[in-house]
Amino acid sequence: NGVIAGTPTTTGNFSLTVTVTDSQSPAKTASATISLVVAVPPLTITSSTLPAGTEGTTYSGTLQASGGTPAYTWSISGSLPSGLTLAATTGVISGTPSVTGTTSFTATVSDNGSPVQTKSLTVSITLSAAQPPPGPGTTWYIRADGGTNTQCTGKTNAAYPGSGTGQACAFNHPYQMLNYSGNWTSFAGGDTIQFADSASASHTYYMGEQNSGVGTDWHAQLGGICPAPNAGNSQGSQCILPAPPSGSSGQHTRILGQNAGNCHDSGHTHLVNPTILSGIDAAFVVLDTRGTDYVDISCIEITQPDTCTTVAGAGQCTDSKNYVRYGGLLLNYQTQQGPSNLTLQDVAIVGTAGSGILGSHLNKSSSDVFSATDVYVIGNGQAGWNGDGGGCNTSCETVGTMNISYATIDWNGCVAVLPYDMTKPDTQNKFNYCYGQESGGYGDGFVQIAAGNMTMNVDHSHFRWNTQDGFDSLHLSDDVKTSPAIHISTSWSEGNGGQTFKLGAGAASTAINNVSISNCRILSNASAFPLNPSGWALDSGDTCRAAGDQWAFQLNNGTAITLENNTSVGYGNTMYDIECAAQAPNCAANGATFIFRNNISKGYADPGNSNTLASGIYLGTGNVFANSGSAIDHNLWNTIATGCPESYLSAQEKIYTCGDPDLVGESNINAINPNISSSSPAINSGIAISGVTTDFNGKTRANPPAIGAMEP
Structure with missing residues (x-):
């Protein structure tokens, strides 16, 4: 039929002669030359x-x-x-x-x-957003227009109709679920407390006995724990919710705010319309999780009404103030068991007088997992996240796994001026009454102290403007009989009164794609934060504590610590202080190793110490880089007091780059932009590292990669 058909396997112009023959006798034929063009179809x-x-x-x-x-x-x-x-x-x-x-x-x-x-x-x-796993138990509804536990059953998401008892409607406060002695009535493991107010705006529930006209008088209903109104903080502090009942791996107990499942912005900078629990009358804590198992808390903000601190001095809370005395969220107290398999998602603790999150002794077994995602711990008067059980030493160690992602831990040791607007950047909010350890306060951003055979993974987190250290996991390795491991990546530490990152390790710890900005004197410079009220600035004794060392490491015998693709800038005595744990004083001679690759280190003049520059690496351990398994190469050094490379490491550091990294913003140490410009000598000067495939910004790493936390 003369049809030319098929699937061409090549392209081009094809010339061919075709002949047609008819059916007559004798047959007639005709020939012609034609062209066939086979083109590539458009992509x-x-x-x-x-x-x-x-x-x-x-x-x-x-x-x-x-x-x-x-x-x-x-x-x-x-x-x-x-x-x-x-x-x-x-x-x-x-x-x-x-x-x-x-x-x-x-x-x-x-x-x-x-x-x-x-x-x-x-x-x-x-x-x-991921939804917390549903529990098969009862859902108890809380909403401001609900009723008491005699008016409503609490099992229906509806307002109290205005009359009658035992109505199908929500409770008006979680205290309606307690008996006279302060214990849960019907709340059981696997149940859910669902705050059910409108998702368009946050609603506040006052947690504690009425004081100075704020809150509810619970004395008649909860006289076993709540005193009469204005009875004094020493009594009112016990008027709190008990720890929720434990769930199980398939039946989590849940406390969900009104906007759970859609409770943080896409940039992970703040919560969106959470339920607010505000501690009053010196409440001991607002939420207690001691001894629990499989509890989820989501879309909750913990705060207090008044701007005051538990630290003695200006701004100290009095009996007339409404505040949280000990911690906003309590994990454990002294040697008590903390929670196992606790999940925190979209939780903020802002402006409490004590610590934001307090306690440790987490998990009971190696398979238990503590998870915290989108957690905001901002402007709390003592520490931010204080992972010390209180006098535990090594008697209440955390085990299993801790996973922390998108944590913002800023301005702790100061108190956020309330009410605090989470939608504004921290530098646009007000903080006051800043104290560090030398002046009776604390001020660590994040600190985790007692750890057994635990693994802690931290990523995409910020530790800024805390009055002591930013991220402190140094003392996880104090007990040489245990093997904790810390892995921190894509995180940022800046402007803290002490050190930026402190890592200990029993077995192996890593720090990859992090930004470290050591500019501790900014906290004593009130003009750098003009929106803050007078009285906020940190005292000179706490500014640049520990000589302003930037990174601090503690090694045990056989420890392996790895630092790769970090960008560190700033001033202080030493940029990298590498020491042995007190119980392993000869760790370098006993197999400790250190890998230091693809790191940018840029020193700045210290304005509070005759404009001196920091030295690069201090080896209190002995030369750990001489050990088999250690490495120091492909780093960029600039304006370091001890030169490039340091002479005493010249036998180990053979491949390096000396010169200005040409950061996008590097002229002002208090306004660093650590991205590298297109002319930076760091570009393609690193060495490809297995597993490090993206940079701080999530951009795919080149091969070879740039030195530092960012690709251009």
Whole structure:
């Protein structure tokens, strides 16, 4: 029938002679030369949309193309959601996302033709917040227009109709679920407390006995724990909720705020309309989790009404003040058992007089997991996250795993001026009454002290403007009989009164893709924070404590610590202080190792110490870099007092870069932008490291990668 058909396997212009013969006798024939042009079909991206996903849940979506000349190569302009990566040869985007919201980016595909065809398309991925696992038990509803425990059953999400008893409606306060002695009535393991006010604005519940006209008089209903109104803080402090009943691995007990599941912004900077629990009358704590198992807390903000602190001095709380005396969220007290398998998601502790989160002794077994995601611990008068059980030493050690992601731990040791607006950057809010350890306070941002065979993973977190250290895990390795491990990545520490990062280790610890800015004197400079009230600035005794060392490390015998692709700038005595634990004074001679690669270290003149520059590495351990398994290479050094490289490490450090890293913003130590410019000598000067495939910003690492936390 004259049809030429099939699938061409090559391209080009083809000349062919065709002949046709008819059926006459004799047959007649005719011939002609014709051309057949086989062209490459245009390259097209056929996947205009990608599947939606859920934060914290494995994701996979595939970019697809047709036409052109396979095989295809894919690339991304912009950034994928944090936690996701692109396979260039297959177009598969996969991983476990750690953000919510819609992220748009440009996908580009190239074919294998000559010349190469390319095609680009803007696509997006929408990620929703993970919902806490449902419990099979009863859901108890709390809403401001609910009723008492005689008026309502608490099992229906409805307002109290205004009359009658035993109505199908919500309770008006969680205290309605307590008996006279302050114990839970019907709340059981696997149940849920669901605050059910409108998600369009936060609602506040006052936790404690009425004081100075604030809160509710609970004395008649809860006389076993709540005194008469205004009875004095020593009595009112016990008018608190008991620890929730434990759930199980398949039946979590839950305390959910009114906006749970949609409770933080896409940039992980603040909560969105959480339920607010405000401690009054010197409440001992606001939420207690001691001894619990499988409890989830989500979309809750803990605070207090008055701006005051428990530290003696200006701003100290009095009996007429409404405040939280000990800790906003209590994990354990002294040697008591803390929670096992506790999950904190979208929780803020802001402006309490004591510590924000207090206690340790977490988990009971190696399989237990403590999880905290989108936790904001800001402006608490003592420490921010104080992981010390209180006088435990090593008698109440944490075991299992701690996973902490997207924690913001700022301005602790000072008190947030209340009411505090979480939607504004910390530098735009007000803080007051700053005290450090030398002046009777505390002021650590995050500190975890007693640890057994525990692994702590921290990522995407910030530790800033705390009056003592930023991130302190140094003393996890105090007990040489245990083997804790700390892994911190893509985190930022800046402007703390003491050190930025402190890492201990029993077995192995790592710090990868972090930003460290040591500018401790900023906290004594009130003009740097003009919106703060008078009286806030940190005293000279606590400013730049521990000689302002930037990083501090504590090694045991056989310890391995790894620092890779970090950017560290600032001043102080020493940038990297490497010591042995007190119980392992000869750790370097007993097998400790240290890997130090792809790090930017840039010194600045110390304005409070005759403009001196910090030295690079101090080895109180002995030369751990001389040990087999240690390494120091592919680092960039700039304006370090001890030179580039340090002479006493010249036998070990053979590959290095000396010179200005050319950061995007580096002229002012108090306003650093640690990204590197396009002319930085750090670009492609590092060494590829297995497992380090993205940078601080989630951008794919080049091969070879840039030195420091960021690719250009």
